[in-house]
Amino acid sequence: xxxxxxxxxxxxxxxxxxxxxxxxxxxxxxxxxxxxxxxxxxxxxxxxxxxxxxxxxxxxxxxxxxxxxxxxxxxxxxxxxxxxxxxxxxxxxxxxxxxxxxxxxxxxxxxxxxxxxxxxxxxxxxxxxxxxxxxxxxxxxxxxxxxxxxxxxxxxxxxxxxxxxxxxxxxxxxxxxxxxxxxxxxxxxxxxxxxxxxxxxxxxxxxxxxxxxxxxxxxxxxxxxxxxxxxxxxxxxxxxxxxxxxxxxxxxxxxxxxxxxxxxxxxxxxxxxxxxxxxxxxxxxxxxxxxxxxxxxxxxx
Amino acid sequence: xxxxxxxxxxxxxxxxxxxxxxxxxxxxxxxxxxxxxxxxxxxxxxxxxxxxxxxxxxxxxxxxxxxxxxxxxxxxxxxxxxxxxxxxxxxxxxxxxxxxxxxxxxxxxxxxxxxxxxxxxxxxxxxxxxxxxxxxxxxxxxxxxxxxxxxxxxxxxxxxxxxxxxxxxxxxxxxxxxxxxxxxxxxxxxxxxxxxxxxxxxxxxxxxxxxxxxxxxxxxxxxxxxxxxxxxxxxxxxxxxxxxxxxxxxxxxxxxxxxxxxxxxxxxxxxxxxxxxxxxxxxxxxxxxxxxxxxxxxxxxxxxxxxxxxxxxxxxxxxxxxx
Numbered sequence: 001x002x003x004x005x006x007x008x009x010x011x012x013x014x015x016x017x018x019x020x021x022x023x024x025x026x027x028x029x030x031x032x033x034x035x036x037x038x039x040x041x042x043x044x045x046x047x048x049x050x051x052x053x054x055x056x057x058x059x060x061x062x063x064x065x066x067x068x069x070x071x072x073x074x075x076x077x078x079x080x081x082x083x084x085x086x087x088x089x090x091x092x093x094x095x096x097x098x099x100x101x102x103x104x105x106x107x108x109x110x111x112x113x114x115x116x117x118x119x120x121x122x123x124x125x126x127x128x129x130x131x132x133x134x135x136x137x138x139x140x141x142x143x144x145x146x147x148x149x150x151x152x153x154x155x156x157x158x159x160x161x162x163x164x165x166x167x168x169x170x171x172x173x174x175x176x177x178x179x180x181x182x183x184x185x186x187x188x189x190x191x192x193x194x195x196x197x198x199x200x201x202x203x204x205x206x207x208x209x210x211x212x213x214x215x216x217x218x219x220x221x222x223x224x225x226x227x228x229x230x231x232x233x234x235x236x237x238x239x240x241x242x243x244x245x246x247x248x249x250x251x252x253x254x255x256x257x258x259x260x261x262x263x264x265x266x267x268x269x270x271x272x273x274x275x276x277x278x279x280x281x282x283x284x285x286x287x288x289x290x291x292x293x294x295x296x297x298x299x300x301x
Numbered sequence: 302x303x304x305x306x307x308x309x310x311x312x313x314x315x316x317x318x319x320x321x322x323x324x325x326x327x328x329x330x331x332x333x334x335x336x337x338x339x340x341x342x343x344x345x346x347x348x349x350x351x352x353x354x355x356x357x358x359x360x361x362x363x364x365x366x367x368x369x370x371x372x373x374x375x376x377x378x379x380x381x382x383x384x385x386x387x388x389x390x391x392x393x394x395x396x397x398x399x400x401x402x403x404x405x406x407x408x409x410x411x412x413x414x415x416x417x418x419x420x421x422x423x424x425x426x427x428x429x430x431x432x433x434x435x436x437x438x439x440x441x442x443x444x445x446x447x448x449x450x451x452x453x454x455x456x457x458x459x460x461x462x463x464x465x466x467x468x469x470x471x472x473x474x475x476x477x478x479x480x481x482x483x484x485x486x487x488x489x490x491x492x493x494x495x496x497x498x499x500x501x502x503x504x505x506x507x508x509x510x511x512x513x514x515x516x517x518x519x520x521x522x523x524x525x526x527x528x529x530x531x532x533x534x535x536x537x538x539x540x541x542x543x544x545x546x547x548x549x550x551x552x553x554x555x556x557x558x559x560x561x562x563x564x565x566x567x568x569x570x571x572x573x574x575x576x577x578x579x580x581x582x583x584x585x586x587x588x589x590x591x592x593x594x595x596x597x598x599x600x601x602x603x604x605x606x607x608x609x610x611x612x613x614x615x616x617x618x619x620x621x622x623x624x
Contacts, residue, residue, distance in 0.1 A: 033426075036421070036424050036425060037425070037426070037429055039421060040421055040425045040429045040430075040432075040433055041429070043418060043421060043433060044432055044433050044436045047433075047436050047437060047440050047497070047500070047501075048436040048439060048440065050440075050448070050451045050452065050455060050497065051439050051440060051443065051451070053451065053454070053455060053462060054447070054450075054451045054454070057454065065460065066459075066460050067460065068459075068460060068465060068476070069465060070460075070462045070465050070466075112342045112343040112346065113343060115339040115340070115342060115343065116339060116340050116342070116343035116344070118339050119335075119336035119337075119339035119340045120340075123335065123336035123339075125333070125336040125337065128336075131340060131344065132618070133614065133618060134344075134347070136613075136614050136617045136618065137610065137614055138347060138351055140554055140606060140607075140609075140610035140613065140614070141351060141355065141603065141606075142554070142557075142558040142579075142602060142603060142606055143558075144558045144560045144579045144582075144583070144599070144602075145358065145558070145579075145582070145599035145600070145602050145603045145606075146351070146354045146355065146358065146599075147583070148358065148361065148582070148586045148587075148592055148595050148596050148599060149353075149354035149355070149357035149358040149361060149596070150350070150354045151587075152357065152361070152366075152371075152592065153353065153354060153357055155371075156374060168346070168350055169350055171346060171350075172346055172347055172349075172350035172351055175343055175346065175347060176347070179343060229442070232444065233444040233445060235444075235445055235446055235561050235565075236560060236561060236564075240587065251444055251445075251446045252446075254446045254447065254450065255446050255565055255569070257450075258568070263453075263454075263457075265454050265457070265460070268450060268454070269450070269451075269454065272446075272447040272450050272451065275444055275446070275447055276442065276443055276444060276447045279442045279443075279444060280439060280442040282442075283438055283439075283441060283442035284435070284438055284439075284442075
């Protein structure tokens, strides 16, 4: 739909034609708007449908799930699938393990990343650039390629089948991004603010605690949630490292859901919904920061 | 965000004559060490958990490391034997070709569709944009194990919603159609999962970039009679080029090493029709305990990725220097 330039003939045209031109232009604009909205709805439907299908299946009765004709909306919803899922073997073990792993990864990587980001943003030192390059390159190392040596060296020091091994590994993969993001936030704090605090008799540490920390608060939150999501969603490391069912994370628990008798789709979708829920909540809180964080300043150059 | 140049005031401060007060010297040396102290913990962890395994990967790839060596924890040096074996294996080249095609198709689909959705987001009104963004974020948040299971359920051969819908759209009978019998349609499903999961990040990032394109430029071009495509090609795209470069290289890196989707969709025991390089390396090492051979394949992957990441790293360093 090329809109041409409907305004061009207007000046010389008589009043009636002019009005008609304006009318069609208006109608065409309106039509365009409707079209865009329809396309928007369509894209929304296609993207969200799989998620909807998971949630709605989780609330359906067994006979409605195993029916050739799909039940589009579960009118008489049931919680039976959820109760089935959480009473399956190892579910609560998995929840506990996931929580331990995630909270340790978030806590540890935040502290380490914040310290390193402080050095990158507020100091100039020999090796600064090299460290920045390492931080970026490390993000590119394919995790899957490292799983063999990681497994062999961790089993050498008896860290396989322990949560600690998984925690340390996740932390390493979260750190580069966390350092990079926090560095961006710390850059945004004007030096004058810190200096003002120091002139007022505050020590460097005092200035840090009272001025810097509150200002980068949002950055810390965003980074924490990024670490949370990474650690919660990771699969292959946990899958290879934690072979003992008591030690598995929710993701691995879900992957072993299928039974020999065939898949129990209802409880599986309920389990999947429960696994996804925490991430969805946190994601809705911070997605904007993550998108901007990765490419922050990309356009300004 | 105000652009400042911290480099400007800094030299001025250093040019001041050093104050001859002795007791500060020790302080100043200690001050010099502060940044190193701050960086060391993070750097140490990265070296231990990334640097050492990377070295070990290289070492393993030159060794025979089978079940026997796993027990004794000592590999047997074989030189380049693993590499000659892998590179001389026609199966390996099949897998390489498949991986390259898979990566190309997935990256292209992700980038093109992601750009279209981003442009759509920019054209939508406020309410619809919020709705679509929320939907995208919802998809983005799905853990890979979850999304694989959702798609497996949708294409289930007996009760899957896909078969019913396609049959009722008059596209032929899909009743009891198993999508994974024919590898081409199986790869189609895997591609759908990968692209579906990757789209939100790409679309939202490009949209974030679009909002930073100066409106005057677009308006001026529109007044000069440029259509939508011209505006995109001559204004939007050049301005957003850094973002496109970063996203494309990230997508290549991610899609090249896809593993989880294939592994989980094929019930954790894929047939060789469903091997990508990552899967091949994993099967070689963890299923049949040829860790040396698996490492050689993994190292070939790392080397390939290094070439791609070079482009990405250069772009990021450029941006880092701008600050």
